Amino acid sequence: MEDRLREALALHRQGRLREAVVRYRAILEKHPDEARVLGLLGLAEFQVGDLDAARALLTRSLQLEPRDANAWSNLGMVHLKAEATEQSLACFERALEIQPSHPDALNNLAQALRRLGRFDQAKPLLEQLVALRPDAAAPRYALADVQLKTNHVDAAIQNFQHALKLNP
Numbered sequence: 001m002e003d004r005l006r007e008a009l010a011l012h013r014q015g016r017l018r019e020a021v022v023r024y025r026a027i028l029e030k031h032p033d034e035a036r037v038l039g040l041l042g043l044a045e046f047q048v049g050d051l052d053a054a055r056a057l058l059t060r061s062l063q064l065e066p067r068d069a070n071a072w073s074n075l076g077m078v079h080l081k082a083e084a085t086e087q088s089l090a091c092f093e094r095a096l097e098i099q100p101s102h103p104d105a106l107n108n109l110a111q112a113l114r115r116l117g118r119f120d121q122a123k124p125l126l127e128q129l130v131a132l133r134p135d136a137a138a139p140r141y142a143l144a145d146v147q148l149k150t151n152h153v154d155a156a157i158q159n160f161q162h163a164l165k166l167n168p
Contacts, residue, residue: 001031005027005036005037008020008037008040011023012043012044017044021041033064035062036061036068038057038060039057039065042057046058046074054078055075055079058071062075067098072092072095073104076091076092076095079091080112085115085116088112092105093109096109101132103129106126106129107139109125110125110126110146114142114146120150126146129143130159136166138163140159140160140163144158
């Protein structure tokens with residue numbers, strides 16, 4: 001199974017999502033309760049736009065492996081894309097309970113909170129993300145946007161300028 005999984009992962013990383021989906025499904029035919037493969041297939045289905053399949057696969061993966069922070073974060077993205085924002089918040093929070101410094105969950109939770117206009121709650125998450133990824137421009141842009149919306153103009157200007165230096 002490991003060789004087939006490596007092949008599927010390679011396709012997935014190359015963006016050949018439909019081919020990866022076929023490979024993941026072939027693995028699951030022989031190993032239907034393989035939580036990791038279910039989670040990866042769920043992510044690939046999300047990436048190709050099949051939210052129902054992604055939701056079902058990630059939910060099944062989490063039934064088998066409830067402490068998988070990646071699967072919780074990915075399920076949160078499925079809910080966020082489906083505009084089930086409150087459900088997405090619960091998933092991202094669960095991912096962060098399991099792995100408090102999970103960068104994707106921090107980013108995704110902050111994105112969902114920003115969508116809801118809850119900028120004061122998004123701000124510390126983005127600050128944590130900037131500390132984890134000091135060389136990434138996107139979290140700095142998001143933090144600057146939140147700072148601007150919460151009347152922290154000087155800090156926003158500094159973060160916008162820093163983000164521009166990172167990604168002109």
